[in-house]
Amino acid sequence: MDKEILYQKFNYILDKNLIDEISEVGIFKSFSKDDIIIDINQPMLHIPLLLSGNIKILREDDEGNDLLIYFLEAGETCTMSLTCCMGTSKSKIRAVAEQDSTLIMIPVQKMQEWFHINESWRNFILESYQTRFDEMLDAIDSIAFLKMDERLYKYLVNKAMLNDSDTILIKHQDIAEDLHSSRVVISRLLKQLENEKKIQLGRNKIKILPT
Incomplete structure (x- = not known):
């Protein structure tokens, strides 16, 4: 195989x-x-x-x-x-x-x-x-050159493309480690992106919304 x-x-x-x-x-x-x-x-x-x-x-x-x-x-x-x-x-x-x-x-x-x-x-x-x-x-x-919220959103979009799905199964801590940040900062920025209608947050999953 x-x-x-x-x-x-x-x-x-x-x-x-x-x-x-x-x-x-x-x-x-x-x-x-x-x-x-x-x-x-x-x-x-x-x-x-x-x-x-x-x-x-x-x-x-x-x-x-x-x-x-x-x-x-x-x-x-x-x-x-x-x-x-x-x-x-x-x-x-x-x-x-x-x-x-x-x-x-x-x-x-x-x-x-x-x-x-x-x-x-x-x-x-x-x-x-x-x-x-x-x-x-x-x-x-x-x-x-990118602010952390822009880096975060780009990271999420790239992972969605990589997995060929608009939904990413991931913990906030894992994102923080990948982006060399803290879980508190990432959680706050994720909430900001959700308020901007760019993503939808779930339990250990994030959905990229159409723009």
Whole structure:
């Protein structure tokens, strides 16, 4: 079943021979929601290709608090882990399953080998770098230029799009941790957004209202 998902997600991205080789050398793994997939300072021996589910990529400050950098969807890989692999260093990010997720882990040596000999893999990696770079710039812009209520609303809309649903199942504390804020501030801003008819609050769920 995992091999079928691999073909479905990457058939139009990578050539068939490479997909066959990935399925032979890769390790299929499943993770439950909130499982840590890659942790900070973990030696990077494999890179992940996400087959199903969603993953959030986090950075950690000096006090041990997490800051959301970007989300990964099925059919994508984490370029921050790629960078660590290319330098054979330890992970500088934490990857956490946003939903139940399945991945295939590819040995670092193969990733480097394919980059030099396989055009479809090289294009996939370079396009992944560009996508993640744009998302990190967007995250920096949000922190630097948007007020917290605007960041919060953008965060909620992005999560709704990611989950393909206008209703998000999430606790206020989880949002606060992702946005590097406090639960009290987030709860107040959520109520403000509800008063502005942008969202509808429920018990551990938030519905994005049409604008």
